[in-house]
Amino acid sequence: MGRFYATTPIYYVNDAPHIGHAYTTVTGDALCRWRRLQGDEVFYLTGTDEHGLKMLRAAEAQGISPKELADRNSARFRQAWDELAIDYDQFIRTSEARHYQAVQRFLQAVYDNGDIELRTYEGLYCVACEAYYAEAEVVAVEGQELGNCPVHGRPLEVLTEENYFFLLSRYQERLLDWYGRNPGAVYPETRRNEVLAFIKGGLQDISMSRSSFRWGVPLPWDERHVAWVWFDALPNYISAAGYGDDPDFFQRWWPPAYHLVGKDIIRFHAVYWPAMLMSAGLEPPRCVAAHGWLLVGGEKMSKTSLNQIAPADLVAEFGVDGFRYHFLRDSSFGPDGDFSYEGMVNRYNADLANQLGNLFSRVATVVARKCGGTGSRPQSGSPLQQAAAEAVAGATAGWAKPAPSEALEATWKLVREANAYLEANEPWKAEPGPALDSVLGDALEALRIVSLLAWPAIPAAASEIWRRLGLPGAPADQRLPEAASWGGYPGGLQVEKGQALFPRLSV
Numbered sequence: 215m216g217r218f219y220a221t222t223p224i225y226y227v228n229d230a231p232h233i234g235h236a237y238t239t240v241t242g243d244a245l246c247r248w249r250r251l252q253g254d255e256v257f258y259l260t261g262t263d264e265h266g267l268k269m270l271r272a273a274e275a276q277g278i279s280p281k282e283l284a285d286r287n288s289a290r291f292r293q294a295w296d297e298l299a300i301d302y303d304q305f306i307r308t309s310e311a312r313h314y315q316a317v318q319r320f321l322q323a324v325y326d327n328g329d330i331e332l333r334t335y336e337g338l339y340c341v342a343c344e345a346y347y348a349e350a351e352v353v354a355v356e357g358q359e360l361g362n363c364p365v366h367g368r369p370l371e372v373l374t375e376e377n378y379f380f381l382l383s384r385y386q387e388r389l390l391d392w393y394g395r396n397p398g399a400v401y402p403e404t405r406r407n408e409v410l411a412f413i414k415g416g417l418q419d420i421s422m423s424r425s426s427f428r429w430g431v432p433l434p435w436d437e438r439h440v441a442w443v444w445f446d447a448l449p450n451y452i453s454a455a456g457y458g459d460d461p462d463f464f465q466r467w468w469p470p471a472y473h474l475v476g477k478d479i480i481r482f483h484a485v486y487w488p489a490m491l492m493s494a495g496l497e498p499p500r501c502v503a504a505h506g507w508l509l510v511g512g513e514k515m516s517k518t519s520l521n522q523i524a525p526a527d528l529v530a531e532f533g534v535d536g537f538r539y540h541f542l543r544d545s546s547f548g549p550d551g552d553f554s555y556e557g558m559v560n561r562y563n564a565d566l567a568n569q570l571g572n573l574f575s576r577v578a579t580v581v582a583r584k585c586g587g588t589g590s591r592p593q594s595g596s597p598l599q600q601a602a603a604e605a606v607a608g609a610t611a612g613w614a615k616p617a618p619s620e621a622l623e624a625t626w627k628l629v630r631e632a633n634a635y636l637e638a639n640e641p642w643k644a645e646p647g648p649a650l651d652s653v654l655g656d657a658l659e660a661l662r663i664v665s666l667l668a669w670p671a672i673p674a675a676a677s678e679i680w681r682r683l684g685l686p687g688a689p690a691d692q693r694l695p696e697a698a699s700w701g702g703y704p705g706g707l708q709v710e711k712g713q714a715l716f717p718r719l720s721v
C-alpha cells in the first residue's frame with residue numbers, strides 16, 4: 215500500500231467552469247479512484263486561484279469586490295465538481311488564511327536562501343497570463359505598436375514596476391540535473407523535450423512581486439508588495455498539504471505523485487515551481503503530467519471566443535458517467551483533441567448503450583426468464599477467463615501511464631468479448647441446465663470484473679451493476695488485483711434487471 219497525492223491546477227475564478235477544466239479534473243479523479251481500488255491512501259486536491267490583476271479587473275468590471283467574485287465563482291467550481299462525482303479530498307482557495315501562512319513561510323525560505331532580489335523592471339505584460347513576455351516571444355501585429363500575447367493573441371501592455379525577482383537563472387544546471395536523474399518527471403515525452411529545450415535555452419530571472427495593487431499575499435519581508443499570482447498559486451500544492459500549519463501532514467504527503475496540468479501551464483509547473491521548491495529546500499513533484507487542449511471548432515475554449523461548453527449541459531444529456539467516459543476514452547492524454555457532439559453521442563451509443571448496457575440487460579433478462587432471477591457461478595477455465603486477465607493487465611498498465619483511454623480500451627475489450635461469447639452460445643435459446651448456467655455465470659463474472667475496472671471512469675453505473683448483480687458492498691470497497699481475479703462471482707445471488715443503464719441517444 216502506498217500514498218498517492220495528485221493535484222489539478224487551481225482554476226481562475228474570473229471564469230465559469232467549462233469542459234476544459236472538467237477534463238483535467240475528471241482525469242485526476244479517475245486516476246485517484248484507480249489508486250484507491252489498489253488500496254493506496256489517496257489525497258486528491260483541487261481548488262481556485264483567486265488573486266492577481268486579472269481577478270481585480272474582472273471584479274471591477276462587475277462592480278463587486280474581488281473577494282465577492284471569488285466566493286461566487288469558487289462555489290461554481292465546487293458545484294461543477296459535485297455534479298461530475300469528483301471525489302476530491304480538499305478544495306483549496308488561495309484567499310484562505312492557511313494559504314497566506316504557507317505562501318509567506320515558503321517565500322521567506324526562498325528569500326532567506328538569497329534567491330530573491332529587488333530590481334526595477336519594465337516589460338511587456340499580458341494581464342490574461344499575468345506574465346511578462348520577452349520581445350522574442352511577442353507576436354508582431356501590423357499597425358500595432360506593441361505586439362500580441364503569444365497565448366491569448368491580445369495586445370500586451372507596458373508595465374514598469376519595482377519588483378522582487380526570483381533568481382531562476384541560478385537553477386538552470388540544477389534543473390537539468392534533476393530531469394537527468396528523473397526521466398519520468400515530465401509526461402509525456404514530447405512535453406519533457408519541450409521543457410528541457412526551454413531550460414537549455416537559458417533561464418531568465420523572473421519578476422515575482424507586484425506593488426501596484428493589493429489583491430494578493432503580502433511579502434513577509436516587504437509588505438508594500440504582494441506575491442505575483444503564480445508565486446501565490448503554485449504553493450497551493452504545499453499549503454493544502456499542511457506546509458504552513460501541519461508539518462506531520464506535510465511530511466506524509468509531500469512530494470506529490472502528479473501535478474496534472476494543461477500544456478499551457480507546463481513552464482510554470484516544470485521549470486519555475488521545481489526551482490522554487492529546490493530553493494526552499496523541498497523536493498520537486500515526482501511528475502508533471504501535461505495534457506493537450508480540448509478544442510471546440512478547432513479553437514481553444516476561452517471566454518473571448520465564446521465557445522465554452524458548461525459541463526452541466528452535457529451531464530443533462532449524457533449523465534455523469536456518459537460525460538466522464540467520453541472525456542477519458544476519447545481524448546488521449548497528451549495531444550489536443552477536438553470536442554465533437556456527434557463524436558460524444560456515437561461513443562456513448564457504441565460503448566455504453568450497445569456494449570456495456572446491452573451486455574448487462576441480455577444477461578439479466580435470460581437469468582430472470584430461465585433461472586428464476588438467480589445468477590450462477592462462472593466456470594474455471596472459461597473462454598472468458600483469459601480475456602478478463604488481459605483486461606486487468608491492460609487497465610493496470612493504462613492507468614499507470616497515465617493513459618485513461620488505453621485503460622478503458624482494454625476494459626471494453628472484455629465487454630465486447632463477453633457479448634461475442636453470448637452471441638456464440640445464444641443462452642436465450644438454450645434450455646435451463648448446467649450448460650446454460652455456465653455461460654451465464656461466465657457473463658456475470660465478466661460483468662463483475664468490468665464493473666471493478668470501469669469504476670474509476672463511471673462510478674455510478676459501475677456501482678449500480680455491482681448492486682444489481684446481487685453482490686454485497688460496492689466496487690469502491692474492493693481491492694485490486696485480488697478482487698478482479700476470475701471466479702469471484704459466487705452464484706446463488708439474485709440478479710435485478712432494472713431499467714436500461716444507458717438509454718440509447720439519437721444524434
Ligand code: MSP
Nearest residue numbers: 223224225226234238263447448475476507508515
Ligand atoms: N490559475 C492557473 C493555474 C494555476 S495552478 C497553480 C490557470 N487557471 S485556468 O483556469 O486558466 O486554467 C487551468 C487549467 O484548466 C489549464 O491548464 C488546463 O488544465 C485546463 N484548461 C483550461 N482550458 C482548457 C481547454 N480548452 N482544454 C483543456 N484544458 C483546459 O491557468
